[in-house]
Amino acid sequence: MKPQDVPKVLSIMEEQYPSWHAPIVKLIAKKRKDPFSALVCALLSTRTKDETTAQVCERFLKRVNSPEDLLEISDKELENLIYPVGFYRNKAKHLKNLAYQIIEEFEGKVPDSLEGLLKLKGVGRKVANIVLSEGFGKPAIAVDVHVHRISNRWGLVKTKRPEETEVALMQLLPVEYWKDFNRLLVAFGQTICKPVKPRCNDCTIREWCDYFLQSSTRS
Secondary structure, eight states, X not given: OOGGGHHHHHHHHHHHHHHHOOHHHHHHXXXXXXXXXXXXXXXXTTTSOHHHHHHHHHHHHHHOOSHHHHHHSOHHHHHHHHTTSTTHHHHHHHHXXXXXXXXXXXXXXXXXXXXXXXXXXXXXXXXXXXXXXXXXOOOOOOOOHHHHHHHHHHTSOOOSSHHHHHHHHHHHSOGGGHHHHHHHHHHHHHHTSOSSSOOGGGOTTGGGOHHHHHHHHHO
């Protein structure tokens, strides 16, 4: 895939996005334009299956909508709310500490800049970019395992680490495509372009994919 192919490919993916019924579709609907929800759900998603994260975040956000809400509930209730995400006990403690930090250092509001978000303990570039994109609607490319894998499968980038992929994509893609890139590729990766046995026969953008074209040549 070449950079000039991206607008056409993303347009096709946008049309098909609702029909994929990917876990991220339901999850983003809950946290769109809500920085606190975007932050919490992104943190809960680490080392946790997408389906589990979506279910837990839906339950969590019915009870907790602000740092103040987090501090009002007991540690045990919080653990029960986020179970069975990976390392749920450690994450419960981390969320409490994060709530304190947001209240004490940022007047109770999630920072709206990359620099500010990276000051939050346990927040890396991927989570920060998710919050900027989904929570604040700002242009940012959040690179998770799906974005990293698919961008390389397409041949759009040739990178070994997500951090390298983020830099490469920011150089290749016009800013107007940054915000939706993660959303579309994650849903695509959850349903079609899976890590193992990707569903190439069901893929409508395979003509632009280096992985598919090379596989077809070998066969």
